[in-house]
Amino acid sequence: MDRRDFLKTAIVSGVTFAIPGIADTFLGALEAAEKTDLVVAHGISPAGITRAAVDGLGGIKRFISKGDIVVVKPNIGWDRTPEYAATTNPEVVSTVVRLCYEAGAKQVKVFDRSVVDPRRCYKQSGIADAASAVGGIVSYVDDRKFRDMKLPGFALKSWPLYTEIVEADKVINMPIAKVHSLSTLTLGMKNWMGMMGGSRGRIHQKIEGSLVDIAMVIKPTLIILDAVRILTANGPQGGDLVDVKQFNMVIAGTDQVAVDAFGATLFGLKGANIGFVVAGHKAGLGMMDLSKLKIKKINV
């Protein structure tokens, strides 16, 4: 999809906050789109809102170039089926993989370092099947591919990180919004734990600094927060459908702190309530004050 197509969708989909009105000139709309910090797409179809959210930011071609090797990093941490909202929605993942190929990506790799058995996580989450069906290269994490890397040192001076992410041309972070007993919520920054090697459970001792350290080095091209369903209790693993809330929403942005700060609002919280969001803001990683951001809301 090129920019012209994008404009058409943006106008057709209508309800936007960032774009003042249809009366605006095309040029105006274009400018507004480029300045949009976050797009919040709402609708029944996970694929539809994912596409709309990316388009709202200016379309996939703004992020992915021809020949890119792209890593898509969903949360495949748990052995749960999609309706339990413990892992990223498979349809959202496969839509992003498809978009990347549409933009001419050479390879789109999909993986995560699961917490429990990876075979069950990949299969039961539906992500392995959904992503490979659209050509995604789904692989299990290979222990040999972690390399010690220097980190900013808010909490960690160095840690083994997954080389396939570090070496990729583009990285798309695809977390799902859930509660977590220590960090309150697990959103985009927390999702980077999935590329940490070693005995990563230890980072909970200094969780905020550790998450900022990792997020500072990875620098994703794009963050797509899956809130089709969110997990509101007994996170991050869940297991009871009572704790799942259907939100039918996908949030896209390029600022890791901003996306997570917006994610907090889904749970009735603010970015300022979340330790790692505040820490990220202070470290200059991004902007947690939503009032200073241009947020475009789309209904599909």
Added chain:
Amino acid sequence: MVKRIRIVTQGLFLLLFLWLFLQTEAKGANELGYPVKIFLDADPLIFITTILAGRDWYKTLYLAIIVILATVFLGRVFCGWICPLGTLNNMVSALKRQRRKTAAINWYRFKYYILIFLLTSSLFSLQLIGIVDPISLLIRSFSLAVYPLTSYATTVIFDAGYNTNIPFLVNISEFFYSLFKKIFLPFQQPFYLQSAFVGILFFLILGLNLLERRFWCKYLCPLGALLGIFSRYAFLKRSVSEDCNECGACASVCQGNAAPDLKENWRNSECLVCMNCDDLCPQNAVHFGFPKNQPVAGMDLGKRRVIGSILSGLIAVPLLRITPIVKAGVPDPKLIRPPGALEEKQFLRRCIKCGECMKVCITNGLQPTFLEAGIEGIWSPILVPRIGYCEYRCTLCGQVCPTGAIKRLELPEKTKVKLGLAMIDKGRCLPHAHATPCIVCEEVCPTPKKAIWFEQVKVRNREGKELILKQPRVDLEICIGCGICEAKCPVLGQPAIYVTSVGESRSRDNQLLLP
């Protein structure tokens, strides 16, 4: 000609065995999708002793009846044509130089005494068969030793290739590594307690072939003995015509201990139906067919020795049972059985220590016991959470158990089975003892309402600074003892939270809370 057909058949069955062995591995779905335990199902010795010791007609073993019928009609074709351990013995035997006249040591009776011993003890509920049953022994040896060592050795070689960092070498090495991963390497390197012990026993059995070809099959195998009894009046019989000039060629090629050179006085129950004697007879005097009224030579095991074997089997029962483990109040805390395992006494009557559950265990947590369950329970499965926990939504061990020692559970039922209970070591736990935040046990706790909850407390550190910490507590009503908290506890070595068997669903006595 017959020899070639036999070798091809043996090869095909060995390949089938190995292929099913490799399929005994989780792929992420709830079911394995292949009948991975059919060789165990087809084993008449397991079938009969399970009925005797378990006092129950276990239904999946009907294939064994087919093997019994085949033996009654055709003789020990299972030994000569099918048994994968027999085939491996054949292959190793090829390493032994064949001399023109090799006298067999004629210990064939010995395996019958082993059989009588085992049948007697199983009749009195002591199930030891799995230790020496060839199929059980083979699967256990492969699962715990041969396969892990193969994987380890292969991976070490390819890791070295990968770490050369010479792109050309890395590419070649990675190509073969990924190919081997697809064909035979395990998803992750398996590690087992007692690998070396189990492995050495297995390699000793193979090594015996250098002493005498198919030593195990001729002199030790209790399944061979059982099939020998069933084959005594087999319809397929060997006849020797008058052309025989007693050259003795058949004696040196006999795979059993059948003494084919003794003509009608041979031991037909020792014949593996390999038909080497028919193939190789220079006079073409040996024939296999279905004649009427062929005399059967008697089998003399010796009354005194038979009585001795029976008595040994009888004495073994109380001798192995006088351990405090079975006494109420003193179960071994580490004896955490797989989900669906029967109550301990019933479990030991059924478990044949074949290692299928350990092979399939998705986290490698199921390990062979040494003496935790007494000698009676040696190599039976226990969960060792530090090595691997019980995956909440996995039911594979119950699916592969050939005798029902581990019940096959459906998922909703399985997630409610308690293997034991977790308890916290407050002296090692970071939030309890060291004023340091940590929530890993709670995070990984898989029950829908988490069994681990927090008490929020204010503590002061050494500098007098006030901290608010979440200290974990275990809800014993909800905890299922899966051990993931212990497996993932960042306090390495001796963990700060650990599971013991107390509270296990299967036991009436090993309980902590009031019902």
